Each structure stands twice: as C-alpha cells, then as structure tokens.
Amino acid sequence: MTDFRLKVFLSVANHLSFTKASQELFISQPAISKHIQELESDFETRLFERRGNSIALTASGELLIKHAEELMEQYQHLEYAMHLLHGDYVGELKLGASTTIAQYVLPPILARFIELHPKVKLSLISGNTREIEEAVETHRIDLGLIEGIYRRTNLKYTPFLEDQLITIARKESALNIPNSISINDLNQYPLILREQGSGTLDVIQRAFTEKGIKLKNLKVPLYLGSTESIKLFIQHSDALGIVSTRAVKSDITVGRFREIEIQDIEMNREFSFVSLQGEIVGLPAVFISFASQYKKKL
Incomplete structure (x- = not known):
C-alpha cells in the first residue's frame, strides 16, 4: 500500500x-x-x-x-494494526545493533522471532554504538541495540541485558602473565582495544578513569573495529585484549584463551534498546517484548 x-x-x-x-x-x-x-x-x-x-x-x-x-512511519503503524485484527504480525522491522550484540546476542533471538512471525520482514545492520544511534536519528532503522554508557537527549534508552568485559590472553602467551595482576601492572603489557565510538571502549575508559588510569599512558599498539578482530589478533600475538565475556566463553572453555583478572576493577555494562523519544509502538514494541522474554535463555 x-x-x-x-x-x-x-x-x-x-x-x-x-x-x-x-x-x-x-x-x-x-x-x-x-x-x-x-x-x-x-x-x-x-x-x-x-x-x-x-x-x-x-x-x-x-x-x-x-x-x-512521518508518512512511512504511519504506513507501518497502519499495516501493523490492520493485520493485528487477524492475529497476524506483518510489516517491516529494521534493526541495528552494535557489533558485540549483533554477533553474540541477537542471532538466536532473531531466529526464533522469524520462526514465530514469518510474515515480518526483518533486517539488521551492525556498527559501533555511535553509528547505530545515528541510524536511529536518521530513521534508517526502527530500533537499535547498543552497548555504550553515554546517552543522547533526543533518544530513548530501554535496558535489555547485563554484560561484563574481561581481559584475555592466549593460552600459550610468551609473556608469562599471572592470572591476576594489579591495574598498575597493566602498563607492562601490550593492550588491544576497540575503536573510538564503540560502546566497549566507553566502558573501559570510564572504568580506568575511575582508577586514575589514562589510556594514553598504556601500551595500546592499535584499536580494532570488532571483537572478532581482537580475538584473532590475540591468538597470534603476545598481547592482552578486553572483550565481552559472551564473546570468549567457549574459547576459554576449550583453552584457546585464558582470563586475566585485573584486581580492584570491574567493567560491567548494560545492553540497551535505543529508539526515538516517545512511546514505542508496533513491531518495535513487539520485538522488545519478545527479546526481553527470550533473554532468560541466553
């Protein structure tokens, strides 16, 4: 129509x-x-x-x-409402997610959602947190999922899922890094981090700043654009990386990586839905409700 x-x-x-x-x-x-x-x-x-x-x-x-x-948004609401009269969810839902969420959290949720609602045309783009927020602002997507801690006043943030960042090294690293180090010892080792604009880096910077540590005083040879890039780099180098625990859980289990505890510092965060200010209705509201229920299985 x-x-x-x-x-x-x-x-x-x-x-x-x-x-x-x-x-x-x-x-x-x-x-x-x-x-x-x-x-x-x-x-x-x-x-x-x-x-x-x-x-x-x-x-x-x-x-x-x-x-x-405005017209396209009204068309979406109309299509959703008319089909809902028959108990059907029909329409287009454009999602965006920051890299970690798109890779390690959303796939099983999307698979189940499509299985239950086959008439919904679903699409997903990924990028860092800033890029997803901008996609929401410019109406390129209907709903985003991000991992940052900073908030834009013109957007609405709805809490979704808790996450934790951990420090990893490859199992056979030649650095002989202890399983637990102080934050002041961190500057002895190369550290690979996510790029500027990523929610992951926001969380790391805040946690370090609270302990009086500045990134410029650490050995950071490069910043990479995805968690997978960091993991692959760590596999082939003697360096540390900081990533989501969800991204390396299986790698640690099989012995590919080991976790290095940084004493007296926690890097916890919350994944959030991001949308334009106002009431969330239609398919975005349906997806938020579904994902919030499904997260219990993650």
Whole structure:
C-alpha cells in the first residue's frame, strides 16, 4: 500500500547516493532514477542537486524528507494494526545493533522471532554504538541495540541485558602473565582495544578513569573495529585484549584463551534498546517484548 517512490527517495536521501540506494533496495540504478524523476515531476521541483559525482538535497528535498519519514512511519503503524485484527504480525522491522550484540546476542533471538512471525520482514545492520544511534536519528532503522554508557537527549534508552568485559590472553602467551595482576601492572603489557565510538571502549575508559588510569599512558599498539578482530589478533600475538565475556566463553572453555583478572576493577555494562523519544509502538514494541522474554535463555 505504501508509495514505493517515497521509500526510494528516503534511501537516496539518507545515503546521498543513487548507487547505495539501488543496493539497499535491490533494484537497478535506472529504476531509482526513474522513481526520483517521477516524484520531481509530480511536485514540480528538484529534490536533489547534482554536483559532479555527488548529490545534495535541495530545500524541497529537505522538506519532503521530513514528511516522507512521518508518512512511512504511519504506513507501518497502519499495516501493523490492520493485520493485528487477524492475529497476524506483518510489516517491516529494521534493526541495528552494535557489533558485540549483533554477533553474540541477537542471532538466536532473531531466529526464533522469524520462526514465530514469518510474515515480518526483518533486517539488521551492525556498527559501533555511535553509528547505530545515528541510524536511529536518521530513521534508517526502527530500533537499535547498543552497548555504550553515554546517552543522547533526543533518544530513548530501554535496558535489555547485563554484560561484563574481561581481559584475555592466549593460552600459550610468551609473556608469562599471572592470572591476576594489579591495574598498575597493566602498563607492562601490550593492550588491544576497540575503536573510538564503540560502546566497549566507553566502558573501559570510564572504568580506568575511575582508577586514575589514562589510556594514553598504556601500551595500546592499535584499536580494532570488532571483537572478532581482537580475538584473532590475540591468538597470534603476545598481547592482552578486553572483550565481552559472551564473546570468549567457549574459547576459554576449550583453552584457546585464558582470563586475566585485573584486581580492584570491574567493567560491567548494560545492553540497551535505543529508539526515538516517545512511546514505542508496533513491531518495535513487539520485538522488545519478545527479546526481553527470550533473554532468560541466553
């Protein structure tokens, strides 16, 4: 029932790219151009300025994006409400999750949700916490799951699941690191951390700062963009890494890594749903309720 042209317009506007919109919507680039041309013809105005190899929204485009987002949201609510009359959950739910959650928490939840609600078209993007918050703000996703501790005033955060960060080393590390070290001894060892903008790094920085430790005074040879990258690096180096306990539980069990206790410091955090301010309704509310029940099995 929705005007697909508005969906095309929003994709182009969010990416500022006809090519990326084509990839996101799985239609050809000429088809993308045709839909935009039809909208421009209907409204008798240009929606985008062509600047060589790039594009930008015109004033008309800026106006349309605001109303198009509101219309698409209303279409989603309408589709959800009408099908709910028959006991069906139908519609599109666009999720985003920070890397750790997307890799180690969500997959079993998504599998079960799709099994129970096969008529829901579900999609998931991953990125660091800042990227997921921005995707919510720009309406590219309906609901996010993040792991950070800092909050934006224009977003709503709903607690979901507790997590803990631990320090690991490979089992056969040549550093002969004791199983327990003081935080002041940490600067003796190379330490691999997540990149700026990740919720994981936010938690580490806060915990260290509370103990008077600054990252710039530690041996951090590099920052990596995912937990899996850190794990693989640690497997092939004599360094320490700090990751979610959920990411290495099985690795520790089989002896690939061992946990190194850092005395007198705790790095606990809470995974949270993130959405735009206001009441959460429709499929996002259904998913939050389902995931909150399913987490007992994690």
